[in-house]
Amino acid sequence: MALVSQSSSTISGSLVSRSLASYELKAPTIGSFRPLDRSFEASITSNSTRIRCSITPVLAESKRSDSIVPLAATMVAPEVVEKEKGQVETEDYEKLARELENASPLEVMDKALEKFGNDIAIAFSGAEDVALIEYARLTGRPFRVFSLDTGRLNPETYQFFDTVEKHYNIRIEYMFPDAVEVQGLVRTKGLFSFYEDGHQECCRVRKVRPLRRALKGLRAWITGQRKDQSPGTRAEIPVVQVDPSFEGLEGGSGSLIKWNPVANGDGGDIWNFLRAMNVPVNPLHLQGYISIGCEPCTRPVLPGQHEREGRWWWEDAKAKECGLHKGNMKQEEVVHLNGNGNGAADNTNGIATTSDIFSSESVVSLSRAGIENLAKLENRREPWLVVLYAPWCRFCQAMEGSYVELAEKLKGSGVKVGKFRADGEQKAFAQKELQMGSFPTILFFPKHSSQPIKYPSEKRDVDSLMAFVSALR
Numbered sequence: 001m002a003l004v005s006q007s008s009s010t011i012s013g014s015l016v017s018r019s020l021a022s023y024e025l026k027a028p029t030i031g032s033f034r035p036l037d038r039s040f041e042a043s044i045t046s047n048s049t050r051i052r053c054s055i056t057p058v059l060a061e062s063k064r065s066d067s068i069v070p071l072a073a074t075m076v077a078p079e080v081v082e083k084e085k086g087q088v089e090t091e092d093y094e095k096l097a098r099e100l101e102n103a104s105p106l107e108v109m110d111k112a113l114e115k116f117g118n119d120i121a122i123a124f125s126g127a128e129d130v131a132l133i134e135y136a137r138l139t140g141r142p143f144r145v146f147s148l149d150t151g152r153l154n155p156e157t158y159q160f161f162d163t164v165e166k167h168y169n170i171r172i173e174y175m176f177p178d179a180v181e182v183q184g185l186v187r188t189k190g191l192f193s194f195y196e197d198g199h200q201e202c203c204r205v206r207k208v209r210p211l212r213r214a215l216k217g218l219r220a221w222i223t224g225q226r227k228d229q230s231p232g233t234r235a236e237i238p239v240v241q242v243d244p245s246f247e248g249l250e251g252g253s254g255s256l257i258k259w260n261p262v263a264n265g266d267g268g269d270i271w272n273f274l275r276a277m278n279v280p281v282n283p284l285h286l287q288g289y290i291s292i293g294c295e296p297c298t299r300p301v302l303p304g305q306h307e308r309e310g311r312w313w314w315e316d317a318k319a320k321e322c323g324l325h326k327g328n329m330k331q332e333e334v335v336h337l338n339g340n341g342n343g344a345a346d347n348t349n350g351i352a353t354t355s356d357i358f359s360s361e362s363v364v365s366l367s368r369a370g371i372e373n374l375a376k377l378e379n380r381r382e383p384w385l386v387v388l389y390a391p392w393c394r395f396c397q398a399m400e401g402s403y404v405e406l407a408e409k410l411k412g413s414g415v416k417v418g419k420f421r422a423d424g425e426q427k428a429f430a431q432k433e434l435q436m437g438s439f440p441t442i443l444f445f446p447k448h449s450s451q452p453i454k455y456p457s458e459k460r461d462v463d464s465l466m467a468f469v470s471a472l473r
Contacts, residue, residue, distance in 0.1 A: 129224030252458030
C-alpha cells in the first residue's frame with residue numbers, strides 16, 4: 001500500500017509509523033501515516049491549455065539503443081492495458097499542478113508513478129535528491145532511476161552511486177556523453193575551457209545531449225528541483241508541468257511531462273526527512289558541499305552563502321543552470337553570455353536574447369542576403385536544409401541537439417545544413433518569403449527547384465529529420 005504524510009506542505013521528521021511495518025527501515029519509526037487515497041483523479045475540464053498524451057507508445061521501434069528504455073527497470077512494472085489505436089488521453093497539467101500545490105512530496109510522487117508506470121524515471125544527481133528515491137520506495141510502486149555520468153564527477157559521488165544501488169537494491173541507468181563529442185571538445189579547447197568562455201558548451205556535450213537521449217525513451221521524468229534552490233530560475237516551478245525544453249517518447253512539443261515533487265519544500269525539510277529515514281547521503285555534504293555537480297565546477301559554500309554559489313562560481317548568478325532546466329527561465333530573464341560567461345543583456349530591437357544556438361562547424365549561419373540568394377536559385381549545386389529560429393525560443397532550444405547531430409551525420413553527404421535567425425527585424429521577411437509560421441520552421445531547398453519544402457511534422461528527433469531529408473534529396 002502506498003502511504004502519504006499527514007503534512008501537506010513540508011517534509012518533516014515525523015514521516016514514519018505504523019503503516020511502515022511492512023518495510024524494513026534502518027531508521028527509527030516515528031510519527032504517523034495515513035493510507036494514500038488512490039481514488040484521487042484530476043479533473044480535465046479546465047479552460048487552460050490541454051496537452052494530448054498518447055496512451056500507447058507510437059513509433060516504439062524508433063527507440064534509440066542508447067536510451068534508458070531498453071534497460072531493465074528497477075522492479076517489474078505492472079502491465080499497462082493498451083488502448084485502441086488512435087485513442088488518446090487528455091490531461092490538463094496546469095489544473096493538476098494547482099490541485100497538487102499543497103500535496104506532500106509523497107503524494108505527488110505516488111501520483112506520478114501511478115500515471116506513467118514504466119515510462120517515467122527519477123533523475124538522480126548524486127546529491128540530496130536521493131530523497132526522491134526514498135519517496136518512490138515508500139509508495140510501494142515500481143520505479144526507475146537514471147543518472148548522467150559526465151565523466152568528471154567527484155570520486156565521492158561515484159562511490160555514493162554504488163552505495164545507493166546497494167541500499168535500495170536497484171540498478172541506476174547511467175547515461176554517458178558521446179565519446180567523439182567529448183574528444184573533439186577537449187582536443188580543440190582543452191580540459192578547462194569553461195573557466196574562460198562559460199560552462200554552457202561543456203554542459204551541452206556532457207549533460208544536455210545525454211539527457212536528451214534518455215528522455216526520448218520516456219513519457220515523463222521526476223526531478224529534485226526546489227523553488228528555494230535558485231531564486232533567479234526556479235522560484236516559480238510547479239509540482240508538475242509540460243516540459244518546456246525536451247521531447248519525450250512520442251516526439252514533438254508537449255510529449256514529455258516533468259514532475260517536481262519537492263518543489264515547495266526547502267533544504268531543511270529535505271535534510272530532516274533524510275535523517276529521519278536514515279537515508280545514505282553523499283559524503284561531500286559533510287565537507288561543505290550543498291549543490292553537487294562536476295568536480296571542476298563545484299566547491300563548498302561559505303557560511304551565509306546560497307547553495308548555488310558553489311556551482312560555476314566564476315559566472316553571473318542568473319546563469320547558473322547547466323541547460324537541464326533552462327526552460328525555467330522567463331524570456332525577459334534570459335541573458336546573452338559574453339566571453340567570460342557573465343550576463344550581459346542584448347537589447348537589440350528591445351529583445352532580450354540568449355547565447356546563440358545550433359553552434360557547430362557543421363551548421364552554416366546564413367545572413368539575410370545569404371538566404372535570399374539561396375531562395376532565388378533554381379539550380380543549386382547541392383540541396384540545403386535550413387532552420388528558421390530564435391535562440392530564446394524554447395522549442396528551438398529543445399531541438400538543438402537533434403539538429404546539430406543531424407548536421408554532423410550529413411557532413412560529406414552532399415546536403416548542406418544551415419540556420420537563419422528569423423526573429424526581430426527579420427521576422428516579417430521570414431513570414432512573408434520563407435513560409436515561417438512559428439519557431440522553429442525547417443525548410444529543405446532541393447537541388448533543382450526554386451521552391452523550398454517545409455517540414456510538416458512537430459517531431460524533431462534525428463531519425464525523423466533524417467527521413468525527411470532522405471525522402472527529398
